[in-house]
Amino acid sequence: MDPVIHLQNLIRCNTTNPPGNEIVAARYLADVLSRAGYAPVVLESAPGRGNVVARYKGDGSKRPLLLYNHLDVVPAEAEHWSHDPFAGVIDRGMVWGRGALDMKSIVVQQLMVMLRLARERPALRRDVIFAGCADEEVGGEMGLGFLVREHRALVDAEIGLSESGATPIYLNGHTLYAIQCGEKGSCRLVLRATAAPGHGASPDYENYAIRYLAIALERLTRAYLPTHLTTTVRNLLAALAPLVDVPADRLLDETGFEKALEQVAVPTLRQSLLHITRNSAAPTLLRAGTKINVVPGTAEAELDGRILPGYDVHHLMSEVRAAIGDDLPVEVIHVPGRDAPGLEAPSAGPVWDTLVGQLQKHDPAAVVVPTLLAGGTDAQHLAPLGVKTFGFSPMRFPRDFNWHGLVHGHDERVPIDALAWGIDVLYDTVLELCR
Ligand SMILES: [Zn+2]
Numbered sequence: 001m002d003p004v005i006h007l008q009n010l011i012r013c014n015t016t017n018p019p020g021n022e023i024v025a026a027r028y029l030a031d032v033l034s035r036a037g038y039a040p041v042v043l044e045s046a047p048g049r050g051n052v053v054a055r056y057k058g059d060g061s062k063r064p065l066l067l068y069n070h071l072d073v074v075p076a077e078a079e080h081w082s083h084d085p086f087a088g089v090i091d092r093g094m095v096w097g098r099g100a101l102d103m104k105s106i107v108v109q110q111l112m113v114m115l116r117l118a119r120e121r122p123a124l125r126r127d128v129i130f131a132g133c134a135d136e137e138v139g140g141e142m143g144l145g146f147l148v149r150e151h152r153a154l155v156d157a158e159i160g161l162s163e164s165g166a167t168p169i170y171l172n173g174h175t176l177y178a179i180q181c182g183e184k185g186s187c188r189l190v191l192r193a194t195a196a197p198g199h200g201a202s203p204d205y206e207n208y209a210i211r212y213l214a215i216a217l218e219r220l221t222r223a224y225l226p227t228h229l230t231t232t233v234r235n236l237l238a239a240l241a242p243l244v245d246v247p248a249d250r251l252l253d254e255t256g257f258e259k260a261l262e263q264v265a266v267p268t269l270r271q272s273l274l275h276i277t278r279n280s281a282a283p284t285l286l287r288a289g290t291k292i293n294v295v296p297g298t299a300e301a302e303l304d305g306r307i308l309p310g311y312d313v314h315h316l317m318s319e320v321r322a323a324i325g326d327d328l329p330v331e332v333i334h335v336p337g338r339d340a341p342g343l344e345a346p347s348a349g350p351v352w353d354t355l356v357g358q359l360q361k362h363d364p365a366a367v368v369v370p371t372l373l374a375g376g377t378d379a380q381h382l383a384p385l386g387v388k389t390f391g392f393s394p395m396r397f398p399r400d401f402n403w404h405g406l407v408h409g410h411d412e413r414v415p416i417d418a419l420a421w422g423i424d425v426l427y428d429t430v431l432e433l434c435r
Contacts, residue, residue, distance in 0.1 A: 003108045003423060004095060004416055006032065008088030010071075010104040011097035017072035020142065022134040023050030025071040025104075029111060029132050030054075036118040041154070045134060045146035052132040053147070053154045056117045058124035058434055063158035065433055066129045066387060067110040070136030070143060070163075070378060073099040080410040096413040101403055103163045105414045106393040107132060110161075112423045113430055124434040131155050136378045144381040157387050159351055159433060164373060165391025166359060166425075168366075170399050171266065174243050175365045179355055180391025181232045183373040183380070185342035187305040187313045188335040189281055189320065191216055195329060197297035204295075210288050213299040216324040217283055220303075225278045225319045227257040230308055232370045233276055235347045239369040244269070275374040279316045280306045302335075306374065309342030340380040344372070345388040351433065355392055358429040362421065363396060392429070394422035 013024040023044060030040040033054045040054035050071070058064070076085035076098040083089040085098040095105070114130045131154075133143035147155045165180040193212035198204060205211055229237070234252060241248035250260040257277060264270045281303040288299035305316050317332050324330060346352055347370030356368040379389040395418040397403055406412045 003112050003419060004090070006111060007095050007100070007105055007108045007414070007419070008090070008097075010107060011088035011095070011099055012086060014086045015072045016075050016098070017135060017137045019048065020072050020134055021048045022071040022143070023048050025107075026050030026052040026132055026134075029107070032111065033114060033130070036115050038114070038118065043147070043151060045142040049134045049142045051134050051143055051147055052130075053151070054114060054130045056114060056124070056128040058126045058128070060125075060127070062125040062434070064127040064129050064156070065430060066131060066155055066157035066160040066382075067113065067430070068131040068133060068144060068155070068160055068162050068378065068382075069103055069107045069110055070134070070140070071104075071107065071132050072135055072137050072143070073102070073104070074137050074408050076412075077410065082411055085412070090416075093417065094413040094415050095419075096411065098412055100412045100414040102407045102412070103393070105395070105419050106163050109393065109419065109423050109426050113427050116427055117430075122431060122435075124431075126158070126434040128430060128434060129155060129157060133378065140378045140381055144378045148381045148385060152385065155382075156385050160379065160382055160387040160389040161392045161426075161429075162378065162389065163391060163393045164377060165371070166355070166394040166422075167397055167403065168363075171269070172243055174367050175363065176243070177359050177363075177366050177368045177394075178236075178371040179347075179368060180373050181347045181352075181370040182230070182309050182344035183342065183376055184276070185307040185309070185380070186338070186340045186376055187307060187316065188338045189303040189305050189317065190333040190335055191220075191283075191301045191303065191320075191324070191330055192333060193299045193328065193330045195297060198295040200293035200295055209296055209299040212328045212330055213288070213301060216328055216330045217301055219324045220281065220320060221283065223323070224258070224274065225280060225323065227254045227277050228279070228308055228311065229254055229257070229277060230310055230344060230372065232309075232344055232347050232372050236369050236371055237273075239367070243367070272374065275306075276308075276372040279308055279311060279319055280304075281316060281320050282306075307342050309344035309372070311342065313339065340376050341383045343379055343383060343389060345390055351388065351390075354429060354432045355390060358425055358432065359394060361428070362394070362425045392426075394425040395419060396421045
């Protein structure tokens with residue numbers, strides 16, 4: 001069947017998370033895969049939280065390739081949309097609806113690859129696994145996290161391909177495709193300032209928790225934490241330098257990096273480069289006091305910690321400590337249990353070369369670069385299995401299509417041509433990775 005029809009049908013499965021109810025999409029996919037000859041399994045992590053896994057068998061001489069995706073979508077405010085977000089309307093060569101980009105179109109690409117494998121029966125050295133997962137938009141514990149915890153053998157693989165990569169960025173006359181080769185980890189820190197409590201009518205500002213916290217936060221947010229260039233980012237900067245007219249040796253020099261960055265003329269690019277070249281600890285929650293006339297003895301700020309691959313929470317804590325200094329009664333505390341690891345897959349070598357080669361085969365103008373995501377994805381759940389994960393969901397969007405603004409936004413839609421192009425790229429890539 002036509003990929004567009006599958007996409008329309010999947011958009012009509014309302015999998016808004018919360019509550020998710022991904023089971024409707026999981027059953028739909030299981031049905032399509034069964035009819036193609038697969039034996040898919042549908043697994044619920046809780047009632048309605050459906051996941052679906054299917055496998056194309058290779059000869060087992062290499063570890064599997066995992067095509068993983070998420071079936072849930074974020075909520076849509078229908079009153080701001082041109083078409084019903086759950087109707088899957090086709091208009092002006094595009095399919096409209098929540099999930100059209102993030103990521104039911106990619107679910108369909110991966111599905112079409114599985115269907116074509118079943119039709120053409122190529123001899124492969126790896127199994128190809130399709131995993132449609134619940135819950136990514138709320139952290140993935142009920143989806144890929146659940147599969148890894150409780151059905152590990154079903155998703156164990158050497159290489160994983162999923163969303164967030166291989167879509168064109170038109171930059172200074174070049175067509176750039178960034179493949180996500182890693183992402184930052186995350187953790188939760190607390191700054192706790194302590195001083196004497198007292199009466200609000202007679203404050204002692206020399207010994208005042210809220211003031212200490214305010215000073216600490218001012219110091220922490222006055223500048224960004226130090227630059228660290230990971231392997232992925234070094235490869236990215238080396239490829240990017242000639243395209244943005246900044247000498248590579250300047251961009252690749254950690255000490256002068258922030259100065260060199262000012263020469264990059266594209267503000268959005270400057271911003272993303274800033275965040276993937278350092279750890280960060282952004283204050284996002286504040287807590288102090290319970291009553292208007294009582295001076296609190298403690299004041300706290302929670303910090304959203306983001307850590308580059310290759311670094312850990314201790315690095316981040318010492319960088320935060322260095323930023324706020326040692327002269328304040330402020331502790332830096334790690335809140336355990338919320339840590340996600342940073343990930344980095346190789347942006348050189350045979351797998352990388354295949355991804356680049358296939359993009360360039362299908363778009364001869366493609367300049368392909370590796371990149372790192374400042375946020376986190378479902379890939380973090382695969383870290384315990386050692387899967388090398390890449391954001392590789394090829395779609396050749398036209399120049400005037402501002403897809404960034406549509407992901408999680410109103411009128412989310414995908415150009416049908418871009419989707420179809422990507423299915424061919426993905427299929428050829430899967431064959432080359434698995435032969
Ligand atoms: Zn997504």
